[in-house]
Amino acid sequence: MIPSEHSAMGALAASVLTYLWNRKNPNQNLSILVMAVLGAIAARIPDWDITLVEVFGVEGSNFAHRSVYTHSILGIILFSTLLYMVLIATNSIRKKFNHTNFISVKVVTFILTIAFATHILFDALEAYPTPTLYPISDHRFTGWVPGSVYHNTIFLFSTWIVGYGGSIALILSEKNNHNSSPK
Numbered sequence: 001m002i003p004s005e006h007s008a009m010g011a012l013a014a015s016v017l018t019y020l021w022n023r024k025n026p027n028q029n030l031s032i033l034v035m036a037v038l039g040a041i042a043a044r045i046p047d048w049d050i051t052l053v054e055v056f057g058v059e060g061s062n063f064a065h066r067s068v069y070t071h072s073i074l075g076i077i078l079f080s081t082l083l084y085m086v087l088i089a090t091n092s093i094r095k096k097f098n099h100t101n102f103i104s105v106k107v108v109t110f111i112l113t114i115a116f117a118t119h120i121l122f123d124a125l126e127a128y129p130t131p132t133l134y135p136i137s138d139h140r141f142t143g144w145v146p147g148s149v150y151h152n153t154i155f156l157f158s159t160w161i162v163g164y165g166g167s168i169a170l171i172l173s174e175k176n177n178h179n180s181s182p183k
Contacts, residue, residue, distance in 0.1 A: 005122065005150070005156055005163070006043045006046075006122060007040035007043050007044045008120065008159045008160045008161065008162070009041040009043060009118045009159060009163050010039040010041075010116070010118050011037070011039045011043070012015075012163040012164075012166045012167055013039055013043070013071075013111075013113070013118045014038060014039020014112065014114070015112050015171070016032075017035075017110070018036075019032055021107060022174060028104060030111075032170055032171045032174055033171055035108075036164075038108075038112055038115070039111065039115035040081075040115075042121070043118050043119045045070075046116070046119045046123075047068040047119070047124075048070070049070075050065060066128070066130050066131070067131070068131045071130050071134070072131045072132055072133065072135075073103075073119065073133055073134060074134050075136050076113060076116060076120065077167075079113060079116045080116075083109050083112055083113065084105060085106075087105040088105055090103055091105065095155050125144070125145045126143045126145050126147055126150050127142055127144060127145060127146050129141070129142050130143075130146055154162070
Protein backbone atom coordinates (compact mmCIF):
# COMPACT_ATOMS: atom_id res chain seq x y z
CA MET A 1 0.00 0.00 0.00
CA ILE A 2 1.38 3.38 -1.02
CA PRO A 3 0.97 6.15 1.56
CA SER A 4 -1.68 8.66 0.56
CA GLU A 5 -1.66 12.43 0.58
CA HIS A 6 -3.82 12.09 3.68
CA SER A 7 -1.10 10.29 5.62
CA ALA A 8 1.48 12.92 4.61
CA MET A 9 -0.72 15.77 5.81
CA GLY A 10 -1.62 13.87 8.99
CA ALA A 11 2.09 13.37 9.70
CA LEU A 12 2.72 17.08 9.16
CA ALA A 13 -0.21 18.15 11.36
CA ALA A 14 0.93 15.84 14.17
CA SER A 15 4.54 17.01 13.79
CA VAL A 16 3.64 20.71 13.94
CA LEU A 17 1.40 20.27 16.99
CA THR A 18 3.97 18.10 18.76
CA TYR A 19 6.73 20.59 17.99
CA LEU A 20 4.60 23.43 19.41
CA TRP A 21 3.74 21.34 22.49
CA ASN A 22 7.40 20.52 23.10
CA ARG A 23 8.42 24.20 22.80
CA LYS A 24 5.77 25.23 25.33
CA ASN A 25 6.28 22.24 27.67
CA PRO A 26 9.99 21.31 27.63
CA ASN A 27 9.62 19.00 30.63
CA GLN A 28 6.85 16.96 28.97
CA ASN A 29 8.33 16.38 25.50
CA LEU A 30 6.72 13.99 23.07
CA SER A 31 8.65 12.36 20.24
CA ILE A 32 7.95 14.23 17.00
CA LEU A 33 8.95 11.13 15.04
CA VAL A 34 6.54 8.85 16.93
CA MET A 35 3.74 11.40 16.70
CA ALA A 36 4.38 11.91 12.96
CA VAL A 37 4.08 8.16 12.36
CA LEU A 38 0.94 7.95 14.50
CA GLY A 39 -0.45 11.05 12.76
CA ALA A 40 0.10 9.43 9.36
CA ILE A 41 -1.73 6.32 10.55
CA ALA A 42 -4.57 8.34 12.12
CA ALA A 43 -5.06 10.33 8.91
CA ARG A 44 -5.35 7.12 6.90
CA ILE A 45 -7.98 5.55 9.19
CA PRO A 46 -11.05 7.08 7.46
CA ASP A 47 -10.14 5.04 4.38
CA TRP A 48 -9.99 1.74 6.28
CA ASP A 49 -12.40 0.13 3.84
CA ILE A 50 -10.19 0.94 0.83
CA THR A 51 -7.17 -0.38 2.76
CA LEU A 52 -8.98 -3.71 3.24
CA VAL A 53 -9.31 -4.03 -0.54
CA GLU A 54 -5.75 -2.82 -1.34
CA VAL A 55 -3.84 -4.71 1.33
CA PHE A 56 -5.94 -7.77 2.12
CA GLY A 57 -7.91 -8.17 -1.11
CA VAL A 58 -11.23 -8.16 0.77
CA GLU A 59 -13.61 -7.48 -2.09
CA GLY A 60 -16.85 -5.68 -1.35
CA SER A 61 -15.47 -3.97 1.74
CA ASN A 62 -15.88 -0.51 0.21
CA PHE A 63 -19.40 -0.25 1.64
CA ALA A 64 -18.61 2.50 4.10
CA HIS A 65 -16.37 4.80 2.11
CA ARG A 66 -17.02 8.46 2.84
CA SER A 67 -19.77 7.51 5.25
CA VAL A 68 -21.00 9.55 8.21
CA TYR A 69 -18.91 7.27 10.45
CA THR A 70 -15.62 8.07 8.74
CA HIS A 71 -15.78 11.38 6.85
CA SER A 72 -17.74 13.73 9.11
CA ILE A 73 -17.80 15.54 12.42
CA LEU A 74 -19.36 12.36 13.84
CA GLY A 75 -16.35 10.39 12.57
CA ILE A 76 -14.00 12.82 14.30
CA ILE A 77 -15.95 12.46 17.57
CA LEU A 78 -16.01 8.66 17.31
CA PHE A 79 -12.27 8.51 16.56
CA SER A 80 -11.27 10.85 19.39
CA THR A 81 -13.51 9.07 21.90
CA LEU A 82 -12.13 5.66 20.97
CA LEU A 83 -8.55 6.95 21.02
CA TYR A 84 -9.08 8.60 24.42
CA MET A 85 -10.39 5.32 25.86
CA VAL A 86 -7.49 3.32 24.38
CA LEU A 87 -4.93 5.73 25.84
CA ILE A 88 -6.57 5.61 29.29
CA ALA A 89 -6.54 1.81 29.14
CA THR A 90 -2.88 1.86 28.04
CA ASN A 91 -1.95 4.06 30.99
CA SER A 92 -3.88 1.76 33.35
CA ILE A 93 -1.98 -1.26 32.07
CA ARG A 94 1.32 0.61 32.35
CA LYS A 95 0.45 1.53 35.95
CA LYS A 96 -0.40 -2.08 36.76
CA PHE A 97 3.07 -3.17 35.59
CA ASN A 98 4.78 -0.30 37.47
CA HIS A 99 5.83 1.68 34.41
CA THR A 100 6.36 5.31 35.38
CA ASN A 101 6.19 6.74 31.85
CA PHE A 102 2.59 7.63 31.13
CA ILE A 103 1.05 8.86 27.91
CA SER A 104 -0.32 12.39 28.04
CA VAL A 105 -3.86 11.31 27.15
CA LYS A 106 -5.43 14.69 26.40
CA VAL A 107 -2.48 16.02 24.40
CA VAL A 108 -1.98 12.87 22.32
CA THR A 109 -5.73 12.56 21.71
CA PHE A 110 -5.89 16.19 20.55
CA ILE A 111 -2.88 15.87 18.23
CA LEU A 112 -4.03 12.62 16.63
CA THR A 113 -7.62 13.86 16.30
CA ILE A 114 -6.34 16.86 14.34
CA ALA A 115 -4.29 14.49 12.15
CA PHE A 116 -7.45 12.42 11.54
CA ALA A 117 -9.42 15.59 10.75
CA THR A 118 -6.91 16.61 8.05
CA HIS A 119 -8.17 13.68 5.99
CA ILE A 120 -11.74 14.92 6.21
CA LEU A 121 -10.66 18.46 5.39
CA PHE A 122 -8.81 17.33 2.25
CA ASP A 123 -11.71 15.12 1.15
CA ALA A 124 -14.18 17.97 1.71
CA LEU A 125 -12.26 20.00 -0.89
CA GLU A 126 -12.60 17.29 -3.56
CA ALA A 127 -15.50 17.40 -6.02
CA TYR A 128 -17.07 14.28 -4.51
CA PRO A 129 -20.08 14.25 -2.16
CA THR A 130 -19.04 13.93 1.48
CA PRO A 131 -21.21 14.19 4.65
CA THR A 132 -18.66 16.50 6.28
CA LEU A 133 -20.98 18.24 8.76
CA TYR A 134 -23.00 15.21 9.88
CA PRO A 135 -24.77 15.14 12.46
CA ILE A 136 -25.26 18.92 12.18
CA SER A 137 -26.39 18.55 8.57
CA ASP A 138 -27.35 15.56 6.39
CA HIS A 139 -26.27 17.44 3.27
CA ARG A 140 -23.42 15.87 1.31
CA PHE A 141 -21.04 18.68 0.42
CA THR A 142 -19.06 18.67 -2.79
CA GLY A 143 -15.80 20.60 -2.99
CA TRP A 144 -14.40 22.41 -5.99
CA VAL A 145 -11.13 20.51 -6.60
CA PRO A 146 -11.57 17.95 -9.40
CA GLY A 147 -10.84 14.33 -8.47
CA SER A 148 -8.26 14.25 -11.26
CA VAL A 149 -6.10 16.61 -9.17
CA TYR A 150 -6.24 14.31 -6.14
CA HIS A 151 -5.39 11.27 -8.21
CA ASN A 152 -2.51 12.97 -9.98
CA THR A 153 1.03 11.72 -9.31
CA ILE A 154 2.44 15.27 -9.16
CA PHE A 155 -0.10 16.24 -6.47
CA LEU A 156 0.66 13.08 -4.49
CA PHE A 157 4.43 13.64 -4.57
CA SER A 158 3.94 17.32 -3.71
CA THR A 159 2.00 16.40 -0.59
CA TRP A 160 4.66 13.85 0.34
CA ILE A 161 7.38 16.46 0.00
CA VAL A 162 5.45 19.03 2.03
CA GLY A 163 4.04 16.59 4.59
CA TYR A 164 6.90 14.21 5.25
CA GLY A 165 9.55 16.82 4.41
CA GLY A 166 7.96 19.22 6.89
CA SER A 167 7.91 16.51 9.54
CA ILE A 168 11.57 15.70 8.94
CA ALA A 169 12.47 19.40 9.10
CA LEU A 170 10.69 19.75 12.47
CA ILE A 171 12.41 16.63 13.83
CA LEU A 172 15.81 18.00 12.77
CA SER A 173 14.98 21.46 14.12
CA GLU A 174 14.05 20.06 17.51
CA LYS A 175 17.17 17.90 17.57
CA ASN A 176 19.22 20.98 16.69
CA ASN A 177 17.50 22.95 19.49
CA HIS A 178 18.36 20.21 22.01
CA ASN A 179 21.98 20.06 20.89
CA SER A 180 22.45 23.84 21.04
CA SER A 181 20.67 24.44 24.37
CA PRO A 182 22.88 25.06 27.42
CA LYS A 183 23.27 22.10 29.73
